[in-house]
Structure formats: C-alpha cells, structure tokens
Amino acid sequence: MKKKLMSLVAAVTLAATIFTGCGSSKYADVNAYLADDKVKSQLDSEMASTEDGANMEIKSEKDTLIYSYKFDEQLVTDDVDPEMVKSSFEQVLSQQDATMQGVADSLTEYIDQDPIKVRVEYIDADGTTLCEKEYTSASK
Numbered sequence: 001m002k003k004k005l006m007s008l009v010a011a012v013t014l015a016a017t018i019f020t021g022c023g024s025s026k027y028a029d030v031n032a033y034l035a036d037d038k039v040k041s042q043l044d045s046e047m048a049s050t051e052d053g054a055n056m057e058i059k060s061e062k063d064t065l066i067y068s069y070k071f072d073e074q075l076v077t078d079d080v081d082p083e084m085v086k087s088s089f090e091q092v093l094s095q096q097d098a099t100m101q102g103v104a105d106s107l108t109e110y111i112d113q114d115p116i117k118v119r120v121e122y123i124d125a126d127g128t129t130l131c132e133k134e135y136t137s138a139s140k
Contacts, residue, residue, distance in 0.1 A: 030065050070123040070127075117137070
C-alpha cells in the first residue's frame with residue numbers, strides 16, 4: 001500500500017507543477033482558471049498518465065483547488081484498519097507539504113482570489129474519505 005501511496009503523491013506533485021506559468025493574466029477565481037483551454041489541456045495530459053488503481057480528478061470549490069484521488073478497489077476492508085490507512089496517507093502527504101504549499105502560494109499569481117486553498121483528498125472505492133489535507137496561500 002505504501003508504494004501505491006507514494007505513486008499517488010508523486011502524481012499530485014507532477015500535477016501541481018502544471019499550475020505554475022499557465023495563463024497570461026489573472027483569472028477571477030479557481031473555476032475560471034481551470035476552465036482555461038491551456039490549463040485544461042495540460043490537466044488532461046497529466047491525468048492520462050496517473051497510475052492505474054486510482055482515478056485523479058482536479059476540480060474547484062469556491063476558492064479551493066482540489067486534487068481528488070478515488071481508488072478503484074476498496075482499501076479499507078474488514079482486515080484493514082481505517083486509522084492505519086489514514087496514518088499512512090498523512091505521513092506520505094506530510095512529505096509533500098512544502099510542494100503543495102508552494103502550489104497554493106503560486107496560484108495567487110494567476111488567480112485574483114485571496115486566499116487560495118489547495119486540498120488533496122484520497123477517497124476509497126465506496127466513497128469514504130480516507131484522508132484529506134488543505135493548504136492555504138499566504139496573504140498577498
């Protein structure tokens with residue numbers, strides 16, 4: 001499971017890099033940013049390369065950019081402790097704190113919202129949230 005977690009976190013990191021340098025002017029909000037054709041194209045390319053076993057979706061909710069990973073197969077079963085799964089995700093995500101904080105901070109250059117949040121969420125096959133973490137941009 002740790003190998004799968006590391007692969008997914010690596011995918012988040014790679015996807016995060018596409019948000020730096022896109023667009024030539026500020027967008028009104030996260031929705032407008034994600035609707036940009038250039039951003040959409042880069043997202044589609046990145047999502048096509050994510051590892052099998054989980055589906056990645058990048059979406060927005062008000063002032064929040066959301067990286068959502070939903071597993072194809074159930075991770076938490078009768079034999080697997082949900083707290084152990086959550087702890088594993090938290091540990092792996094903590095290794096990406098600086099990267100994800102950097103994404104939140106860099107989005108302020110392209111989106112005219114303050115603050116901007118970035119949330120990473122991992123969802124089990126049954127729709128249960130396994131773990132989520134949010135990063136908030138520094139004030140402008």
